[in-house]
Amino acid sequence: MIQDTLHRPLRDLRISVTDRCNFRCPYCMPAEIFGEHYRFLPREKLLTYDEIARLGHIFAALGVRKFRLTGGEPLVRPHLERLVEKLAMVQEVSDIAMTTNGVLLPKKAQALKAAGLKRVTVSLDSLDDTVFRRMNGNRAGVDDVLAGIRAAEKAGLSPIKINCVVRRGVNDHTIVDLARWGRENGYIVRFIEYMDVGTLNGWRMDDVVPASEIVARIDESMPLEPAEPNYRGEVARRYRYRDGSGEIGLITSVTQPF
Numbered sequence: 274m275i276q277d278t279l280h281r282p283l284r285d286l287r288i289s290v291t292d293r294c295n296f297r298c299p300y301c302m303p304a305e306i307f308g309e310h311y312r313f314l315p316r317e318k319l320l321t322y323d324e325i326a327r328l329g330h331i332f333a334a335l336g337v338r339k340f341r342l343t344g345g346e347p348l349v350r351p352h353l354e355r356l357v358e359k360l361a362m363v364q365e366v367s368d369i370a371m372t373t374n375g376v377l378l379p380k381k382a383q384a385l386k387a388a389g390l391k392r393v394t395v396s397l398d399s400l401d402d403t404v405f406r407r408m409n410g411n412r413a414g415v416d417d418v419l420a421g422i423r424a425a426e427k428a429g430l431s432p433i434k435i436n437c438v439v440r441r442g443v444n445d446h447t448i449v450d451l452a453r454w455g456r457e458n459g460y461i462v463r464f465i466e467y468m469d470v471g472t473l474n475g476w477r478m479d480d481v482v483p484a485s486e487i488v489a490r491i492d493e494s495m496p497l498e499p500a501e502p503n504y505r506g507e508v509a510r511r512y513r514y515r516d517g518s519g520e521i522g523l524i525t526s527v528t529q530p531f
Contacts, residue, residue, distance in 0.1 A: 274336035281506035285339045286332045288325060290356065294346040296374050297410025298398075300438060300467060302345075304410050326359035333365040341370045342390075348377040354388040361389025370394065372436065375421030376413050382421075382428035393425050394434040394463075399447040400454055408444055422460075434522075435460050439482045440467045448482075452491045456519045463509050463522035484523040488512060491521065 275283045292314050297304040320328070329340060340360050347353055360369055368391050375395040395418060398408040402415045425433055435455055439445050448464060455462035464487045467480050488497060500511035500520060509522030510529075 277506075279506075282336060284337060284504075284506075285341060286329070286337045287341045287343055288329075289343050289345065290325070290347045290353065291319065291345040291350040293349050294344055294374075295349055295376060296346065296412045298408060298438075299410065300408075300440065302410075322356040322359055325356060326362075329360050329363045329366070333363045338366055339368040339370065340366055341372060343372045346374055346377075347371055348373055348381055353381070354384040354390075357385055357388035357390045368392075372396070373421070374409070374413070375418040375425070378421030379424040382424040382430060386428040386430055390430060392432060392434075393430045394436055395422055395425070396436045396438075397422075397451070398437050398439075399444040400451055401444075401447050404444045404447055408438070408440070433460050435462045436465060437462060438465045438467055439487060440480050441482045442480070445482045448487060449491055449494055452521055453495065455521070456495065456514060459519065461520055461522060463524055465524040466527040468526050478527075481527050483528045484510065484525045485528075487523060497521070 277283060294302050294307075296302065297307060329337075340363075342353070342356070344350075357369060360366070369389055370392050371385070371390060372394045373396070375393075375397070378393070378395075397405070397415070397418050399405045400415055405415050405418075406413075422433060425431070435451070437444075437448065437451055439448055452462055452464075454460075464484070466484060467482065491497060496515040497512040498515050500513040502511060509524050511520055511522055513520040
């Protein structure tokens with residue numbers, strides 16, 4: 274078993290299958306930088322599905338037990354189900370998950386499930402359509418993502434988790450509604466402190482809503498209590514509703530880096 278510098282077992286392998294995305298979220302892939310003339314990696318520079326599968330076998334031999342497919346947006350890479358099918362043949366690995374913006378799930382969910390994908394995490398920064406479009410570069414509406422979530426449910430890709438990046442002054446006023454929606458529908462919503470991954474905003478702390486504030490806001494209307502991690506080294510800090518009707522997660526990438 275390989276470990277990190279804090280002696281935590283490295284059980285999860287994140288596999289970025291593409292650097293491309295059909296969204297232009299200002300905090301990740303801002304249109305000002307990733308415009309129509311931006312040069313993404315040519316296909317020959319990407320690992321083939323066979324090469325990724327080979328690496329999957331190697332990492333499994335070192336103790337990895339879960340694969341997570343990411344991007345960019347993983348579903349913009351053609352025939353992703355073929356990679357899932359290859360990774361599902363790695364006997365030591367019991368969980369294959371994917372993080373996605375969900376827009377292409379209506380077309381792909383059934384094939385991915387049949388190939389061996391277990392579950393999905395869907396990015397949804399607000400249920401308010403105007404706010405959500407501002408957060409994703411006006412590339413899709415809330416209904417497009419909800420259709421993807423429904424397709425994932427129908428295909429059996431569960432439990433479904435929802436990722437929400439929280440930016441002060443943009444979508445922070447909608448987080449309680451999103452938490453309530455997740456609770457009512459059985460989704461675990463994970464709130465992520467705003468990070469300037471797209472290097473456009475200068476890492477201004479004024480944009481960050483600390484996890485402690487997010488918890489306090491939700492707790493005012495739906496009382497929360499801390500929950501133990503599911504396993505050592507879990508990224509999200511768990512909080513469950515005191516009435517037992519679900520939980521949320523907090524990813525404290527800025528105020529309490531993991």
